[in-house]
Amino acid sequence: MDSNGTRFLLLAGAADFHQRSRQCVWDAEAGALTLAPAGEPRLPRLPVDEALALWRGATPYVLDDHGQIARLSADRRRVEFALGWPTTVWDVVRAARVPGDPAAGDLAGATLDAVDAPPGCTFTDLHLGGSGLLAAPFTDGGSVHGVLAVHLRHRWQARCPTPIGAVRAWVDAADQVWLLAATDLMLCTGAPLLQPYTPRADRFEPLVVEPDPLRCVWQQTLPGQRGVLALAADDESLFILALAVEGNDAAPRQVVFARPLAPSATAAFSQHALPEELPLAVDLAALGGQRVILLPPLENGAARTLRRDCPVVSLATPTARLLPERWPRRSEAGVRFVRQRDNLVRQLADDGVHRLYRLAQARYRPSGRALLGEHPALDSGTPGVLWDRVYLEASIPPGCTIDVGARAADDWDALADDADDLYEAQPAPLWSPLASELPFATGRAAPLAGRSGLFEVLLQRPNGAVREVRGRYLRLALRLSGDGRHSPAIYALRVAYPRFSWQTHYLPDHFQQQEAPSARLPAEAVPANGADLRERLLACFYGVLTPLEDRIAAAETLLYPHAAPRAWLPRLAEMLGTRLRPHWSEQRQRRWLSALGSLQAHKGSFAGLCQALDLITDGAVGRGQVVPVELFRLRRTLATVLGVSFDDARHPLTLGTGQSGNSIVGETLILSADQATEVLALFAPGLAPEGNEREQVEHFFDEYARRLTVVLHGPARALQTVVEEVLPELVPAIVQWNVVASEHPFVLGLSPLLRIDTYLETQPPPARVRLDESRLGRGDLLQNPVALSPENARPMAPIDPRGDWA
Incomplete structure (x- = not known):
């Protein structure tokens, strides 16, 4: 509220700028309403039967912290690794012997045993995550099912049985193993003792030797589907890619099930049907923010190098929405994403493992229309209120425009029609040198003359003798246009009401407005009467002088440390006899x-x-x-x-x-x-x-x-x-x-x-031993690297944040 009692309604977030049109979208990263991106992904179109055949024979790959890559052997009996890619030399991954297994017959097996499946069983998947935990579910195709867990730092192996056989595995940040079966989801937790323990008959022994052994905690039935394809997770949610019930073998439909990443068997699944125009995907990965990226196999022939993008869909609504983003691949040496502990999206190409990036070239729709005032409604609460003006904190680059249309009525149902011709065009937004019309407020857009900062629109009708915009409810139509490479951005919008009329308060009665605005705009041009012209002329001076009056009225703000502008703090400190x-x-x-x-x-x-x-x-x-x-x-x-x-x-x-x-x-x-x-x-x-x-x-x-x-x-x-x-x-x-x-x-x-630690706090993890810095027995430990082959561990090259396409 300003010094004259004029209030405002504020729109400043995704919920406030919610509108049904997809021509304009809320950019969460920029915190602004912009034109929708216009990038068109170049998606491969491999036939469904060929894509499913590739999915059935796909080999899972994982990457450790040192660039070593692991996969399942050809017979899926062992986990083997290579020091790089491409390579023809594969060796078996080794760890401590699984408790209860017979001792190895050779010297190498007596120290570190091969990571292999139980007799008669084969592995179905492979995943690396958490603190360095490698999980591989196995089955014999009959009654024996389970999961093998190997910790690459501690080098232990452990197995636990599961009620049914799993086809996919995922290890989250807490070292919990999620297993996906054809009809159920299972969770396995626990770990063996780091050192072997041998009970003795001449002393008291604990009733349970392993307090937290690796075990299957629960299983949960999946929603209806025709087959599961992939499993992925981020820090908050678990995602399952499956074939939807609505499809068939010739034209399958896909669906993504999502549930919280919480160790509860009662957490509900949300279902998100994928758009019909998407090709069949055989794997998925999470990007955060309820977005997932899909992996459709590349086509054969000349199209293999032309259509190489991975589609990205948003799961914010029940029906997944394809985002106009391009995530290209170099080539395809595997139809599974390569999993690593950092959970970034990687893919196996002919020349190695590469991280996928979104192409940064900006492309936007040439124009878009956003309707505001439906949810939430712009409700003044007073019938017949005179709406004053609209303040926009926005950025309008060269070649871009923002046009404002307005409608007002006392009856909400009268504003239900969304036709363009019903919204009355307003004057072009006028740039203001103030950061904000609110006293001492810092705007959300950096001031730049004519391009960015605070813009003002005086609400008025374009024709008629009386051009007041009156009514309890207000709806706005924003038309954003750009040049395809740039987009206007609206960070916040404030609608001021009711207008404080200088003409009404300070001039005699014969200067007052004697007419009422017409219900509809005249078909022919009708000049404004004198009272209306004076009203809008005085309102222009009001828009310049009132913010100055508000700053004077709120001058005491400069004396409050928590409210004063940051630039004023050193002066306030000098007044109080101190320095900052x-x-x-x-x-x-x-x-x-x-x-x-x-x-x-x-x-x-x-x-x-x-x-x-x-x-x-x-x-x-x-x-x-x-x-x-x-x-x-x-x-x-x-x-x-x-x-x-x-x-x-x-x-x-x-x-x-x-x-x-x-x-x-x-x-x-x-x-x-x-x-x-x-x-x-x-x-x-x-x-x-x-x-x-x-x-x-x-x-x-x-x-x-x-x-x-x-x-x-x-x-x-x-x-x-x-x-x-x-x-x-x-x-x-x-x-x-x-x-x-x-x-x-x-x-x-x-x-x-x-001689005890008497200060309660979270115990930090032990650090690695540092030459000339660590003290013997003071917390630093010699730690194995999280590597498939510790003796060959080498530092990885840093990831270029600009991407492989920089």
Whole structure:
């Protein structure tokens, strides 16, 4: 609401700009309404029977972290690997022997056994994911079914039976194995012990040796379909590609089932029918945002090099929608996506494994129409309201235009017709030099004269004696046009109502409007009457002067740290007698200015120091990662060196575990008067000669009473420079301070005595051993690489973010 009481309705998101037309779409990445992309995927059209034959004989491939590739052997009895592609040398993957299997007869098998299927069984699929877990379901075609899991880092093997045979497998980020059968979905979890355990009869043994063995947890029946084809997942959802019930062998239809990636057998499936015009796909992969990419086999002949794109579909609606994007392949050496732990889309070409990228060349529809005001409705709540103007935060590149049409009525049913000729054309949007008409607001589009920033449209009818746009409800028709390479973008739209009329409020009655707008526009051109002309002329001045009045009325905003513009923060700091470090984040600067009054009231005290450090470290003091400790710990009482007394509950050394002022914790910290000499001798032997012990003890206490140590725990070590920068201003000059960084979190008064980790937090995973940095027994571990062949592990070349087609 502005200073005159004019309100506005805001449209600023995907739900607000929802409209039925596909000519204009909401670009989630740009956060704007744009013309729909016009890219036409070049999809192969291999006959259905040939595509299904390729699917039946397809070999799954996986890629490890070092560029080594693995597949199922020709007889599907073993998992074999090669150091690169193309290659003719394949070797079997090896890991520890599966518990219960007979010992190998050769020396190589006695150390690492081959990864193969049980006798009489063959593998049906292969997938690598999670922390390095390789999963391969197997079956004998009869009653024996299961899955073999191999961890490439720990090199263990484990098998578990399943109720039915699986045809596809997927390992998610939590090392859960999802198995897809013809009619069911199964979930397997667990892992064996990292070291073999042998029970002994002369001691008590646990009832269960393996607390979490690999096992099948549950199975869930799939919705109706004629056959499953592929399985994929992202961080949130699981996707299944299947043949739909509606199709037949000659003209199959495909469907994608989606369900949350949650370990629950009751999660519901959503069904998304694929468009009929798509070719038969034999594999799929997830792109995130409810988008999946499909893999149709390439054609034979000359078309093989012409139509090489993979279709991408959106599953946001019950019927999947083909997106106008191009994801080309170089060639085709396999009709399955190559799976890797990072879950990026890769495909096996003749010259190696390549990641697929979307072609970045922009192509848009030449024009598009978007109708706004249906969901949600632009409802003023007042019949006969006079709609004022439309503000657009938009970008209009050269060669592009945005045209606005408007309709208003008191009856919603009167606006149901969407015909173009019913929307009254509005003047062209006028660029404003203001970032926003709202006081001190930063616009969503960077200001660029005539092209980007804030645009304004004064709502009016194009013909008639009275050209007011009146009615409770308003609908807008936006016509976007471009040159095919660029598109206008609308980031936000605000509709102001009711119009504050200067003519009505400040001029005599004989200047007022005496007529009402006609129900329909006249067929012939009718000039506006004098009152209407004055009304719109004054409204133009209103649009320029009112934002200035609003900024004056809201000038107090500049004095609020959380509301002032960022450019004003240094001036506000100068007014408050402080300065802001330019490298501080904006939120840290605002919090510092907001708490400045409290900091001044407690400056020089321990509480003020803790508050200030908590602000500049973004809450690290409250989280316990930064602990200021005054070295008064040898005093008998808990009085601070800065003159503030606090109880044991806030003691930084013990965090409330002390018993009294005489004994903080443990025998080594008893500070009674008769043991002062002994304690003094432990910490400063030179200050404890015979005689005058009391004077020496008092001198020792006074010396330590003016010392401060700031302990940085774990992640807070990165804040050492920030802390050291501000301590000279926060600590009194008579107090000596230093900063100590520690890798391991602990409570100072407890951890040395109890020899346990007394600071509760999530245990970070062990790091790899680093030369000249790691300490023996301090957490760093020698770790196997996640590699099919660890002895041949080599660093992979970095992925070019521009893609293979750069």
